[in-house]
Amino acid sequence: MAKTEYEFYREERKNLIDAELEQASSFDKYILTLAAGTFGLSLLFIKDIVPHPEAGTIWLLVTAWAIFGASILSTLISFLLSQKAYREQRKILDNEYARKTKREQGENKNKFATYTHCLNWASMILFLVGVTFLIIFSAVNLLS
Numbered sequence: 001m002a003k004t005e006y007e008f009y010r011e012e013r014k015n016l017i018d019a020e021l022e023q024a025s026s027f028d029k030y031i032l033t034l035a036a037g038t039f040g041l042s043l044l045f046i047k048d049i050v051p052h053p054e055a056g057t058i059w060l061l062v063t064a065w066a067i068f069g070a071s072i073l074s075t076l077i078s079f080l081l082s083q084k085a086y087r088e089q090r091k092i093l094d095n096e097y098a099r100k101t102k103r104e105q106g107e108n109k110n111k112f113a114t115y116t117h118c119l120n121w122a123s124m125i126l127f128l129v130g131v132t133f134l135i136i137f138s139a140v141n142l143l144s
Contacts (some may be wrong), residue, residue, distance in 0.1 A: 003116035012092035013090060028075045028082075031123045035130070042117045042134050050141040062135035067093040067130035071123050085112035 042064065046053065053061070069111070088110045 005097070009093065013093055016086060016089055016093065020083065023082055023086075026078055027120060028123070029124060031075045031120075031127055032072060035068045035075070035127050036122075038127075038131060038134065039065060039068045042137075045138060048137045050138075053137070053141045054144055057137050060133050060140070064130045064133035064137060067117050067126050067133060071126035071130060074119050074123040074126060081112050081119060082116040085110055085116050088112050 042061065046061070092110060
């Protein structure tokens, strides 16, 4: 039995709501956990392993901390924008259904989904750059 347009609409809308709930507890949570955990490990490293790092390498640690902070901030902003993106997508879907025409589908663009996508990439890249600076700092101070 073929689905009616309304059944398809309701199913798609439910899928978007479910995805919103799932998304809110996945990628962003992991980036936050990794960035905060790595920041904490760097503090432990300074306290217990290299309590007196080389003066010329402190900038590496401070840069890593700043980048981890930027990664966390980017993720938090992404949380807020992803919620907005899902609400916007539901609105687009509602409008599409209200028009009942497939020809106009795709004209509505969800800019918040684009922003969220960019921020997720920024969070991941910032995290990786922060890890790189922390590794360089750790290597220099462990080898000296």
